[in-house]
Amino acid sequence: MLHIENLAVSYGRAKVLLDLNITVGEGEVVALLGNNGAGKTTTLKAISGLVKPRGGSIQFKGQAIDGLPSHEISQLGIAHCPEGRRLFGGMTVEDNLMLGASTAGARRKQAQNLKHMYELFPILKERHRQHAGLLSGGQQQMVAIARALMADPELLILDEPSLGLAPKIVSEVFEVIERVKDDGVTVLLVEQNVAQALGVADRGYVIEQGTIALSGSSQELLANNELQTAYLGI
Numbered sequence: 001m002l003h004i005e006n007l008a009v010s011y012g013r014a015k016v017l018l019d020l021n022i023t024v025g026e027g028e029v030v031a032l033l034g035n036n037g038a039g040k041t042t043t044l045k046a047i048s049g050l051v052k053p054r055g056g057s058i059q060f061k062g063q064a065i066d067g068l069p070s071h072e073i074s075q076l077g078i079a080h081c082p083e084g085r086r087l088f089g090g091m092t093v094e095d096n097l098m099l100g101a102s103t104a105g106a107r108r109k110q111a112q113n114l115k116h117m118y119e120l121f122p123i124l125k126e127r128h129r130q131h132a133g134l135l136s137g138g139q140q141q142m143v144a145i146a147r148a149l150m151a152d153p154e155l156l157i158l159d160e161p162s163l164g165l166a167p168k169i170v171s172e173v174f175e176v177i178e179r180v181k182d183d184g185v186t187v188l189l190v191e192q193n194v195a196q197a198l199g200v201a202d203r204g205y206v207i208e209q210g211t212i213a214l215s216g217s218s219q220e221l222l223a224n225n226e227l228q229t230a231y232l233g234i
Contacts, residue, residue, distance in 0.1 A: 001026045001061055001155060001186050002047070008055035009042050016042045018210040020056070024155070029177065029187040031197040031218070033231065034207035040190040041083060043207070044157050047188075048080040049073045060155070075103050079153035083160040083190075085144040089133025093124055096132050096143055100150030109152055117146040120176060138169030145176060155186045162193050174200050194231040198222050206231075 002024040009017040017039045024030045032040050045051045047058055049070035058066040065073050074080075079100070087096050097117060101110045118125035121142045127135060132143055141161055148156055158177070162170040170193065177200050181187060191197035198204055198218040206214035206227060214227060221227050 003059040006056035029181050029201045031201035031204040032190045038207040039210045077154035079148040079151040080157045081144050081148040085140050087132040094128040100147035106152040138165050157188050159190045
């Protein structure tokens with residue numbers, strides 16, 4: 001579904017991504033791991049059209065998207081749930097969700113998708129008239145994920161969905177990711193919690209200094225001595 005080849009991205013003179021190669025198959029959950037500053041979020045922004053690559057290619061279902069504006073990429077079936085949630089705190093939960101139905105196809109299925117979001121996230125149905133800014137951090141993260149899913153994407157990009165959440169809420173978020181996969185949505189996941197990410201992912205990549213240092217199945221990466229030492233404290 002997603003094929004990234006020799007991707008290079010710079011901010012001014014600072015080279016962030018160098019010759020990055022990633023593939024994501026239809027129906028997979030793929031984890032993108034690495035330390036802060038390794039280039040994970042930049043990779044997601046390049047896929048979504050929020051930053052322009054200086055080299056390489058990004059293909060989605062066989063179509064080159066690295067030169068497209070972000071709104072056109074969204075129309076093709078990619079939804080990006082950013083780090084930090086980025087909700088409209090003064091708007092209700094339901095109004096935030098409705099904003100996610102930005103594509104023509106999603107608008108036609110708006111009522112159906114909203115019902116499904118409330119099935120995935122029952123607490124949001126209870127709080128649907130509450131201002132999003134008054135929710136707990138975990139509930140806000142659920143709104144952010146549900147808003148992205150309201151676009152009815154084929155590929156969901158999640159950037160640090162567990163950041164700053166209590167362990168119990170983190171488990172709930174990853175349970176949702178598993179249910180999203182069961183719904184047939186492909187997921188590319190950036191996550192600092194390596195054990196949790198590989199617990200839900202089929203495969204993973206480790207970025208170091210802007211390029212892929214390790215890749216393999218989740219089982220292979222969890223058994224890798226280098227990854228255990230660097231990220232799992234073993």
